Amino acid sequence: MRASQDLQSVTLERGLGLKEAVALNMIDMVGIGPFIVIPLVVKAMGGPQAIIAWIAGAALSLVDGFVWSELGAAMPRAGGSYFFLREAYGPARWGKAMAFLFIWQTMFQAPLVVASGAIGFAQYFTCLVPLSGPGEKVVSALLVALLVTLLYRRITTIGKLSLLLWAGVLCTLVWLIWDGATHVETRLAFGFPAGAWDLSWVFFVGLGHATMETIYTYLGYYNVCQLGGEVKEPKRNIPRSIFISIAGIAILYLAMQISILGVVPWKEIAESPFVVSTFVEQIHGEGAASIATVLILWIAFASLFSALLGYSRIPYAATTDGTFFSPFGRLHPTKHFPHVLLLFLGAAALLFSLLFRLTDVIKAILAMRILVQFMGQAAGVMLLRRRWPSEKLPFKMWLYPLPAILAFLAWGAIFISTGRMFMLTGIGVMLAGIIVFALRARYLNEWPFETVRGE
Numbered sequence: 001m002r003a004s005q006d007l008q009s010v011t012l013e014r015g016l017g018l019k020e021a022v023a024l025n026m027i028d029m030v031g032i033g034p035f036i037v038i039p040l041v042v043k044a045m046g047g048p049q050a051i052i053a054w055i056a057g058a059a060l061s062l063v064d065g066f067v068w069s070e071l072g073a074a075m076p077r078a079g080g081s082y083f084f085l086r087e088a089y090g091p092a093r094w095g096k097a098m099a100f101l102f103i104w105q106t107m108f109q110a111p112l113v114v115a116s117g118a119i120g121f122a123q124y125f126t127c128l129v130p131l132s133g134p135g136e137k138v139v140s141a142l143l144v145a146l147l148v149t150l151l152y153r154r155i156t157t158i159g160k161l162s163l164l165l166w167a168g169v170l171c172t173l174v175w176l177i178w179d180g181a182t183h184v185e186t187r188l189a190f191g192f193p194a195g196a197w198d199l200s201w202v203f204f205v206g207l208g209h210a211t212m213e214t215i216y217t218y219l220g221y222y223n224v225c226q227l228g229g230e231v232k233e234p235k236r237n238i239p240r241s242i243f244i245s246i247a248g249i250a251i252l253y254l255a256m257q258i259s260i261l262g263v264v265p266w267k268e269i270a271e272s273p274f275v276v277s278t279f280v281e282q283i284h285g286e287g288a289a290s291i292a293t294v295l296i297l298w299i300a301f302a303s304l305f306s307a308l309l310g311y312s313r314i315p316y317a318a319t320t321d322g323t324f325f326s327p328f329g330r331l332h333p334t335k336h337f338p339h340v341l342l343l344f345l346g347a348a349a350l351l352f353s354l355l356f357r358l359t360d361v362i363k364a365i366l367a368m369r370i371l372v373q374f375m376g377q378a379a380g381v382m383l384l385r386r387r388w389p390s391e392k393l394p395f396k397m398w399l400y401p402l403p404a405i406l407a408f409l410a411w412g413a414i415f416i417s418t419g420r421m422f423m424l425t426g427i428g429v430m431l432a433g434i435i436v437f438a439l440r441a442r443y444l445n446e447w448p449f450e451t452v453r454g455e
Contacts, residue, residue, distance in 0.1 A: 012078055012229040012313075013336050015156040018237045021224040023166035024159075024306045025245035028220030030169050031303025032120035034253060035276050035296050036358070037213040038260065043270040044210040047193045048261050051254065053207060057214030058250035060414070061221055064374065064407040065246050066397035067381050069239035072225040073395035074388070076234030079317020080225035081373050086321075088380030090387070093447050096323070097437055098380075101372045103318045104433035109368045110311035111348035113219075116361040117304040118143045118353040124300065127274045127293045140353040143301070147308050148346035154335040158309060165302035172295040173252045176276065180259020183283050189262035208417040215414060216362050217253070220303070221245045226310035235394040308349070312342040363418045367426030370415040378408035 016024070042050045071084040082099050089095035118140035125131070125139050151158065197203075224231060224241045231237055260269065260279050272278045276296055281289035316338040319329025332339040352361075381404050385393070397403050415423060442449045 012331070013154065013156065014230055014232050014234075015154075016159050016224075016227060016231045016237075018233075018240060020159040020162055021227075021231055021237055021241035022244050022248075023162045024227070024309070025221055025223050025241055026249060027162060027166050027169050027299075027302040028223040028306035028310065029218055029245060029249045029303070030173070030252070030299055031117050031217075031220075031307070032124060032296070032300035033117075033217035033303075034256070035124065035299075036120050037217055038257065038275050039270050039272055040213050041210045042261075042266050044206045044213070046206065047196050047266050048188075048190055049192055049196045050210060050266075051257055051261075053210035053214045054250075054253050054257055056207065056211040057218050058246065058253070060211070060215055060407070060410045061218040061246045061250070062243075063403040063410070064378070065221055065242045066403040067378050067407055068222040068225055069242050069395050070381055070393060070397050071377065071384070072222070072228060072238040072242070073235045074384075074393050076228035076231060076238060077317060078227065078229035078313040078320075080222065080228060080314065081377060082314060082317045082321075084225075084377055085372070085380055088377070088384040088387075096447065097434075098372065098376055099318065099321075100323060100437045100440075101430060101433045102376070103315050103323070104436065105368050105372055105429055106311065106314050107348075108429060109365050110314070111345055111352050112356075112361050112365050112368075113311070114144065114147070114304055114308050114345070114349035115140070115352035115356065116358060116365060117300055117307065118349065119356070119358045119361065121297060121300040121304070122353075123358065124274065124293065124296060127277050128290060137354050141350050143304070144346055144350040144353060147301075147304055148342060150305065151309055151312070151337075151342055152335070152339065154337065162302075162306065165298075165305060168295070168298045169302050172292075172299055173256060175295075176279070176292070177252065177255040177259050179280065179283055180256070180262055184259060184262030186262065188265060189258050191266070208413060212366065212414050212417040213362075214253075216366065218246070218249065220307065220310075221249070223306055223310040226313050229313070239395045308342070308345065312338055312345055316341050363422040364425055366414060367418045367422040368429050369426075370411050371426055371430055374411040375408055375415075378404045378411065 041053050042048075044050070045053060071088075072080065075083045075087060077083050081102050085102050086095040086099035089098045119136075121143055122131075122136040122139040126136065131139065150161065221242055224238055228234055228238065260275060263282055264272070264275070264279050268278070269275055274293070277289045277293045280292040315328050319326055328341040328344065329338065330340050331337060381397075382401050385400070390396075415426070418426070438449075441447060
């Protein structure tokens with residue numbers, strides 16, 4: 001009863017404008033990811049033609065961005081996908097099940113996302129300070145604890161912090177791109193090996209695996225949707241922030257990829273665990289490489305800051321809707337944010353960062369999210385168009401329904417590219433969620449068991 005009163009008396013504050021929304025999206029997107037996966041992408045593609053995988057990741061983000069923009073503008077509430085899936089599939093029946101499954105998988109994959117960034121941060125930190133395995137785990141755990149401490153404050157303060165963090169991200173990327181542009185050698189950047197453009201099944205298998213890695217680095221363009229209840233003029237600012245973020249990051253990624261390929265031979269890139277530090281060292285020497293490493297760690301920290309902020313608002317939405325444990329819906333009495341949920345996700349992320357390896361975490365994240373969230377939303381937006389009148393959709397995707405169909409098919413291909421073990425993991429988590437939902441519905445005499453219990 002007390003939790004219900006707390007939820008009614010304290011509300012989220014709309015304190016994020018367009019620039020803050022763009023900053024939070026972009027710092028979520030640009031984390032440690034691109035600096036870790038560049039070697040993996042080049043190795044999977046076998047040469048500078050790896051640039052195609054970055055373009056493919058941007059294209060998928062763009063078509064999926066139309067889905068998020070239409071849903072986010074129509075339902076600007078904390079929790080994003082929870083309400084999108086619930087309304088698209090019908091709040092009384094299948095929508096309730098889909099929304100529950102989304103929260104279920106979020107409680108697993110959200111801490112995994114933060115853990116993946118923390119593990120990557122710790123690995124890159126060893127470029128500055130040599131550490132053993134246990135030492136890396138200590139660094140990742142301390143990082144998660146620091147993130148929770150900084151996020152334990154009101155949204156207007158966080159918005160200002162996001163602008164500061166984004167300034168560091170932008171300056172670092174501009175420096176790296178400028179360095180590459182002024183030292184690039186076209187024979188390296190475009191020195192394609194023999195058979196690079198042989199469009200056989202081997203090429204497309206490699207492209208699938210490489211795109212799976214690049215799409216991981218684009219994830220976050222929708223972060224503003226999870227913060228929809230705290231965005232000013234959300235019907236305009238949510239779609240704008242999504243497309244600005246995707247376009248800006250795509251340009252930065254492509255420029256950075258070409259810059260690095262134009263300085264470091266692609267075979268060396270494919271085997272380098274600290275590719276950006278290697279890139280800067282070849283241009284300016286060891287001292288500058290250390291500075292570059294520090295700046296990359298700044299980027300990684302900024303991304304995790306934004307990601308944990310967004311995830312801390314998702315299960316909160318389900319608690320206010322009465323479908324999740326009420327303690328997670330409690331807002332801080334003066335700072336007005338879901339503090340219990342933030343602490344829980346931070347603790348889980350800290351634990352996962354101590355238990356798992358980075359390569360496995362990346363595939364697990366994608367496998368768990370694709371079926372319910374990404375493919376579910378792509379199909380759901382088409383169902384919503386049939387259920388809701390046009391005036392309830394302030395933003396409508398261009399060339400409907402083509403972007404939604406393309407997003408659905410592309411996400412299906414990425415799901416297959418994660419591999420059999422991770423596909424089964426994703427399906428297993430979803431099936432476990434279905435069982436828990438059914439047991440809960442049976443106990444509470446809710447759909448689909450209300451008629452059975454009522455007899």
